[in-house]
Amino acid sequence: MLRMTNIKKVYRTDLVETHALADLSIHVKPGEFVAVMGPSGSGKTTFLNVAGLLDTFDAGEYLLDGVNVHQLGDGEMSRIRNQKIGFVFQSFNLIPELDVFDNVDVPLRYRRLPAGERKERIQRALEQVGLGSRMRHLPSQLSGGQQQRVAIARVLAGDPKLILADEPTGNLDSLMTHEILDLLERINEEGTTIIMVTHSAECASHAHRQIHLRDGKVAEVDEPPSLVRGREPLAPGLQ
Amino acid sequence: MTLIAYQVRMAWKSLRRNPGHTAIVAGGIALGVAVSTVFATVRHSYAKDPIPEKSDDLYYVRLDSWGPQEPYPGGGPPTQVTYQDLRNLMRSDIPVRQSGMFKSFLYIFPDPKMARPQKEIVRMCFADFFPMFQVPFRYGGPWDRKADEKAEQVVVLGKEMNDRLFGGENSVGRTLRIENREFKVVGVLDEWRPSIKFYDLTQNYVQAPEQIYIPFNLLVAMQPPVAGNDDGWKNQEVPGFAGKLVSESVWIQFWVELPTAEHVARYKAFVDAYTLEQKKLGRFQRPLNNRVQSVTEWMAEVRVVPKQTTAMLAVSLLFLLICALNLIGLLLGKFLARAPEIGVRRAMGARRLDVFVQHIVECEMVALAGGAIGLALSLGGLWAVNLWTKSITQRTDFFQIDWKMAAFAALAALAAGLVAGVYPALRVCRIPPATHLRMQ
Numbered sequence: 001m002l003r004m005t006n007i008k009k010v011y012r013t014d015l016v017e018t019h020a021l022a023d024l025s026i027h028v029k030p031g032e033f034v035a036v037m038g039p040s041g042s043g044k045t046t047f048l049n050v051a052g053l054l055d056t057f058d059a060g061e062y063l064l065d066g067v068n069v070h071q072l073g074d075g076e077m078s079r080i081r082n083q084k085i086g087f088v089f090q091s092f093n094l095i096p097e098l099d100v101f102d103n104v105d106v107p108l109r110y111r112r113l114p115a116g117e118r119k120e121r122i123q124r125a126l127e128q129v130g131l132g133s134r135m136r137h138l139p140s141q142l143s144g145g146q147q148q149r150v151a152i153a154r155v156l157a158g159d160p161k162l163i164l165a166d167e168p169t170g171n172l173d174s175l176m177t178h179e180i181l182d183l184l185e186r187i188n189e190e191g192t193t194i195i196m197v198t199h200s201a202e203c204a205s206h207a208h209r210q211i212h213l214r215d216g217k218v219a220e221v222d223e224p225p226s227l228v229r230g231r232e233p234l235a236p237g238l239q
Numbered sequence: 240m241t242l243i244a245y246q247v248r249m250a251w252k253s254l255r256r257n258p259g260h261t262a263i264v265a266g267g268i269a270l271g272v273a274v275s276t277v278f279a280t281v282r283h284s285y286a287k288d289p290i291p292e293k294s295d296d297l298y299y300v301r302l303d304s305w306g307p308q309e310p311y312p313g314g315g316p317p318t319q320v321t322y323q324d325l326r327n328l329m330r331s332d333i334p335v336r337q338s339g340m341f342k343s344f345l346y347i348f349p350d351p352k353m354a355r356p357q358k359e360i361v362r363m364c365f366a367d368f369f370p371m372f373q374v375p376f377r378y379g380g381p382w383d384r385k386a387d388e389k390a391e392q393v394v395v396l397g398k399e400m401n402d403r404l405f406g407g408e409n410s411v412g413r414t415l416r417i418e419n420r421e422f423k424v425v426g427v428l429d430e431w432r433p434s435i436k437f438y439d440l441t442q443n444y445v446q447a448p449e450q451i452y453i454p455f456n457l458l459v460a461m462q463p464p465v466a467g468n469d470d471g472w473k474n475q476e477v478p479g480f481a482g483k484l485v486s487e488s489v490w491i492q493f494w495v496e497l498p499t500a501e502h503v504a505r506y507k508a509f510v511d512a513y514t515l516e517q518k519k520l521g522r523f524q525r526p527l528n529n530r531v532q533s534v535t536e537w538m539a540e541v542r543v544v545p546k547q548t549t550a551m552l553a554v555s556l557l558f559l560l561i562c563a564l565n566l567i568g569l570l571l572g573k574f575l576a577r578a579p580e581i582g583v584r585r586a587m588g589a590r591r592l593d594v595f596v597q598h599i600v601e602c603e604m605v606a607l608a609g610g611a612i613g614l615a616l617s618l619g620g621l622w623a624v625n626l627w628t629k630s631i632t633q634r635t636d637f638f639q640i641d642w643k644m645a646a647f648a649a650l651a652a653l654a655a656g657l658v659a660g661v662y663p664a665l666r667v668c669r670i671p672p673a674t675h676l677r678m679q
Contacts (some may be wrong), residue, residue, distance in 0.1 A: 002405075022642070049673040051677075054582075054585070054586055054671065054672040054673040054676065055671055055672075055673035056671070072356060074590055074591045075590050075592075078585070078588050078589060078590040078591075078593075079588065081585075081586060081587070082586045082587065082588020083588070087586045087587070089676070093579065093583045093586075095580050095583060095674070097252050097253075097256055098252075100639075106583070106584060106587045107587035107588050109241075109242065109245050110242075110584075110587060110588035110589050110590075111588065111591060112241065115241070125548065154587070158587075
């Protein structure tokens with residue numbers, strides 16, 4: 001699903017160069033649920049931004065669903081983000097002025113789907129996350145857990161192959177955290193690849209594999225055997 | 240199309256979210272649009288075609304009958320023709336209609352119960368004057384060509400004059416004494432106020448048309464004074480009014496109606512041939528320099544549009560530009576403050592172009608609102624300008640907004656919206672989505 005090889009990303013200012021990603025190589029197979037962990041500044045968010053085509057990289061090769069994304073233009077990258085990737089953010093990132101229905105509608109609008117199909121997808125996704133009756137509520141009228149479920153419904157409506165979750169439970173209490181992680185697990189069981197950046201070991205334990213980053217590189221990979229479900233072996237050099 | 244409709248809806252939500260900001264941006268554009276629309280309308284009121292249905296068929300005729308010593312001021316032929324040239328040119332059957340004309344001051348003696356005797360401006364013209372210039376009638380109609388030939392004492396009154404002299408009644412068939420002659424009223428005009436008094440550009444052409452019209456051919460019998468310009472390069476050789484008619488004085492405006500290009504070509508050739516013939520008789524000693532010009536060509540040559548109005552329009556457009564430029568920072572601040580939303584939209588698949596268009600749509604919506612307010616303000620501005628210029632125009636509706644000026648206001652507003660919005664929209668759409676998301 002995702003294969004990064006020797007990815008480099010450097011942030012430059014007049015005074016310093018920060019190597020956010022330094023020869024990062026990661027391979028995630030279709031259907032995997034991977035947790036990416038590491039201390040602050042280890043490159044987790046940069047990795048997620050590059051993986052989600054939200055940011056560019058300076059060197060290396062990145063194949064997403066078999067497509068080399070390095071030379072793609074804005075239109076093509078936007079199309080991939082729209083059709084293949086779903087984002088779940090720590091702070092939910094719902095648009096406050098739009099109600100639940102319209103928030104879930106955002107990616108579908110840019111896919112230029114007909115109104116009928118959009119409505120059907122939105123209703124189905126909201127039913128999946130248990131918010132079918134809250135379509136006309138504004139985000140401010142929902143709890144944190146409900147807002148995150150709306151964000152997940154927004155992803156589900158787009159039916160992506162890959163979900164990139166950046167600390168999806170970081171702003172939630174433990175009850176909501178379990179609820180969201182269960183939801184992500186269920187989505188993964190239906191075949192969607194999930195890469196989740198997290199600080200929490202407990203959250204990471206829900207993943208099939210934990211990749212630890214340090215200084216922009218893979219420092220360690222943990223694969224709890226009980227969670228591995230018939231996956232192919234990791235690519236050479238990534239273990 | 241669906242996406243554009245969506246972007247319009249999103250822009251509307253955004254504008255409602257910050258009503259104060261929206262009001263400031265709309266107000267800035269409204270101010271610029273109001274000022275530029277006022278000055279555009281002032282210029283347009285002079286420049287617009289006063290008779291668009293026929294302006295390509297009506298031609299003003301001028302001959303260079305000026306003396307050999309020096310050219311007529313300005314270098315072109317004199318602005319009017321002599322009586323003898325009018326008589327000769329009117330023998331042509333090429334024009335489908337034609338009329339010489341001039342303005343005179345004559346005493347009228349109405350029914351003492353209605354009004355006192357007074358000196359009035361009278362236009363002496365031919366029967367063709369009325370259909371040529373599409374003059375509307377309320378009662379009766381123009382006199383006919385036979386009345387021209389026989390120099391009948393018939394009169395057409397303007398609406399105001401008929402109101403004054405006959406209380407607004409249908410006065411057709413009634414009589415009016417002009418000087419020492421009884422004239423029969425054959426027609427009363429309806430409201431007629433062309434934007435420019437195009438048929439006589441030799442004097443104040445923003446004034447109202449005359450209120451009394453009598454046959455031109457009565458001039459021999461009545462010997463009326465000329466109230467308009469009367470230029471000459473040579474002393475009158477024969478004294479008195481009879482001498483004036485054979486002199487080289489130019490005091491008559493002459494219009495012909497030429498419905499096709501072929502008519503125009505033939506008529507121009509006729510005029511040149513006439514001049515060459517006159518040269519043989521010792522007249523027209525200057526090089527051939529005749530003009531047969533359409534209404535708009537003649538207006539352009541006379542420079543009906545005052546230079547100041549063009550300059551003021553340019554300054555007002557500059558003011559609009561400054562208004563728009565001042566809004567750039569305001570819009571940039573607003574758009575950058577919306578970084579998280581832009582980041583989410585980019586993450587969800589919005590292209591740079593989608594983000595750009597969404598912001599431009601928002602700018603154009605607020606610009607159109609500003610344009611509408613500006614248009615309303617410009618009505619007030621024009622009301623003031625009309626009052627201020629009433630002594631010159633003799634009316635309070637000379638400067639009026641028509642559909643062209645409304646379209647100008649809308650286009651000016653859209654242009655201002657673009658000027659104000661393009662840079663901020665480009666800035667936000669070029670920021671990488673990850674940066675937008677970091678700006679939460």
